[in-house]
Amino acid sequence: MPRSFLVKKYFAKQKPNYSELEKFSKYVVSPQTSLLRDQVGARLVWDLSVLPTLYLPASQTEPSATTGPLDLSSPSSLSSNASSSGEEDEGRTSDPPSPEPVHTYGPRQRMKCTGVMAHISPPEEEEERETPATASRPAFLCKHCPKEYTSLGALKMHIRSHTLPCVCTTCGKAFSRPWLLRGHIRTHTGERPFSCPHCNRAFADRSNLRAHLQTHAEVKKYQCGVCSRTFSRMSLLQKHSSSGCCSTSV
DNA sequence: CTGGGGAGGGGGCCC
DNA sequence: AGGGCCCCCTCCCCA
Numbered sequence: 001m002p003r004s005f006l007v008k009k010y011f012a013k014q015k016p017n018y019s020e021l022e023k024f025s026k027y028v029v030s031p032q033t034s035l036l037r038d039q040v041g042a043r044l045v046w047d048l049s050v051l052p053t054l055y056l057p058a059s060q061t062e063p064s065a066t067t068g069p070l071d072l073s074s075p076s077s078l079s080s081n082a083s084s085s086g087e088e089d090e091g092r093t094s095d096p097p098s099p100e101p102v103h104t105y106g107p108r109q110r111m112k113c114t115g116v117m118a119h120i121s122p123p124e125e126e127e128e129r130e131t132p133a134t135a136s137r138p139a140f141l142c143k144h145c146p147k148e149y150t151s152l153g154a155l156k157m158h159i160r161s162h163t164l165p166c167v168c169t170t171c172g173k174a175f176s177r178p179w180l181l182r183g184h185i186r187t188h189t190g191e192r193p194f195s196c197p198h199c200n201r202a203f204a205d206r207s208n209l210r211a212h213l214q215t216h217a218e219v220k221k222y223q224c225g226v227c228s229r230t231f232s233r234m235s236l237l238q239k240h241s242s243s244g245c246c247s248t249s250v
Numbered sequence: 251c252t253g254g255g256g257a258g259g260g261g262g263c264c265c
Numbered sequence: 266a267g268g269g270c271c272c273c274c275t276c277c278c279c280a
Contacts, residue, residue, distance in 0.1 A: 153266065154261075161259070179270065180258065187257070201255095207272075208256065215254065234274070236253065243251070252280100259275080265268090 140155040141148050144162040149155040164174035166181040170188045175181045183205055186192070192202035194209040198216045203209040214220050214232030222237040223230045231237040 151266095153268095156267085158260080176259075177270095178268085183258075203255085205257070207258090207274080208254095210272080212255075232253075235276080239252075255279085256277085257275100258277105260273090262270105262272085264270080 140150070140152055142155060142158055142162075144159065147158060149158060160176040164176055166175040166178050167173070168175070168181060168184055168188075170185070173184060175184060186204040190204075192204045194204070194206050195202040196209060196212055196216070198213070201212065203212060211233060217232070220230035220232045222232070222234050224237060224240060229240065231240060
């Protein structure tokens, strides 16, 4: 079942009762959010009246993890090396071939918005708060959430994730960026411009093709540090780890 | 439980 | 400086 199907239930004429969202722990806590669980659970303040009146996509209500489930060392050591393996990208890929295609476990730290949103001014006024710039601290703070940026451009880009200016004319779903909307529109049109060179299966999204290509690889991208088994996805490796193989890690 | 597809988000880089 | 594109990642769901 495509997620778009799930999303469409939000397309009621009226705004959903967003305050209900707090009731659903899935929006606050997931197995991957253990590190933030208490923090998010305690701080979540959904001032949703400030959101676009369309609706709030479920994904936007998920203040998910900023870290993986495990305490992993040096997240950047992998993220910088997680480019395509060479065979998989039919589009522009300027990344140099990775000298070590198999990862050991260690996701990049992501800085997802925690969903703490409050007291937002009208969209055009939602300017950055400039803080006294110091050598060690970002200068721009998001007014909608605790995130900080070192450049105005980065902040403005981030703010789009709150304002969601790109709206699908077919279903009304809103997105932060035009290319996200274009990708979404493919779910309506059925267009699948990315095809697998091995099995000719087509995908609407390049990332999904990339993930699919891992299934053809003998040595997959994510490797268990304990048993050296490789997996095509981080989630599979995480499941593998949590199911016992790597119980001594963490 | 595992593997995989669909959908989507965010940061960084390039133009 | 800003927009577009790419990559990586996550989550959900299903077989």
